Amino acid sequence: xxxxxxxxxxxxxxxxxxxxxxxxxxxxxxxxxxxxxxxxxxxxxxxxxxxxxxxxxxxxxxxxxxxxxxxxxxxxxxxxxxxxxxxxxxxxxxxxxxxxxxxxxxxxxxxxxxxxxxxxxxxxxxxxxxxxxxxxxxxxxxxxxxxxxxxxxxxxxxxxxxxxxxxxxxxxxxxxxxxxxxxxxxxx
Numbered sequence: 001x002x003x004x005x006x007x008x009x010x011x012x013x014x015x016x017x018x019x020x021x022x023x024x025x026x027x028x029x030x031x032x033x034x035x036x037x038x039x040x041x042x043x044x045x046x047x048x049x050x051x052x053x054x055x056x057x058x059x060x061x062x063x064x065x066x067x068x069x070x071x072x073x074x075x076x077x078x079x080x081x082x083x084x085x086x087x088x089x090x091x092x093x094x095x096x097x098x099x100x101x102x103x104x105x106x107x108x109x110x111x112x113x114x115x116x117x118x119x120x121x122x123x124x125x126x127x128x129x130x131x132x133x134x135x136x137x138x139x140x141x142x143x144x145x146x147x148x149x150x151x152x153x154x155x156x157x158x159x160x161x162x163x164x165x166x167x168x169x170x171x172x173x174x175x176x177x178x179x180x181x182x183x184x185x186x187x188x
Contacts, residue, residue, distance in 0.1 A: 014167035018081050020071040020100075021050060023061040024110040030102060032094040032113070033058035034085030036166045037133065038070060046140040048122060051133040057090040062136060066124040067108040071116035075162040075173035082171065107141035117161040119144040 016036045024030045037051035048070060052059040062068050073081050080098040087097065095102055102111035105121050112119035122138035149161045158174065165172045 012168075015165035015172055016167070017072065018164045018166035018171060020073055020077075020081055020084055020113055020116065021058065021062075022069045022071060022110045022113060023058050023067070024065065025061045026064065029093075030095060030111050031058050031061060031089035032071075032084045032098070032100070033089065034081050041137065047125070047137060048120065048140060049135050049137050051130065051135045053133055057088050059134065062124065063127065065109065067110055068122050068124070068136070068138070069105055069108060069110050069112050070120040070122060071113040072118040072120070073113075073116050073164045075164055075171075077115060078164060078171045078173075081164060105142070106144070112144055117146045117149050117163065118156075 017038055019035055019038050021033050021035050021038075022030055023033070033052065033056060035050050035052065039049055041047050041049050050068070050070070052062070054060075058068075077100075080100055083098055084094050087094065094100075101114035103114040105112050105119075108121045108123060112121070120140055121142040121144070123141055124136045124138045126137040128135045128137070145156060146161075149157045151157055159177055162173045165174060
């Protein structure tokens with residue numbers, strides 16, 4: 001039985017992370033942009049990609065300075081995450097508008113957002129023009145993780161962090177764990 005409806009080709013991948021990307025211009029002014037088009041692309045060396053419209057304020061900053069931080073917010077930061085995606089850093093200081101806290105990065109100039117459970121520091125190695133968006137491919141240089149979400153064995157507690165996700169105009173928090181890698185073939 002085929003109960004599918006055919007739609008035109010589009011960006012239906014969901015859910016995706018809703019992340020706050022920080023960047024810093026050559027004058028030292030930091031900005032935050034909300035991005036849903038982000039992903040892991042390589043393990044060795046560790047690399048990620050983010051895609052941004054060239055018309056966006058943050059695009060110009062990242063292109064010029066070649067560094068950014070992917071800050072992964074929790075559900076407590078849904079309002080701040082949304083605000084950083086609808087106002088422009090060319091007109092507003094998003095740190096001031098949201099009350100988010102700048103903290104020091106280890107390996108790049110842009111600050112991390114202290115309230116985010118995970119901060120991934122990145123250096124751009126390539127830019128690819130794709131159409132509506134340009135993709136920055138970047139090497140991960142440092143990862144900072146909030147101690148509140150690490151157990152005694154050094155494992156990150158995803159379920160405790162309540163990370164934010166995005167799907168078709170709606171924000172969600174990650175839900176109940178359904179299994180672990182390899183559980184489908186694990187012997188009892």
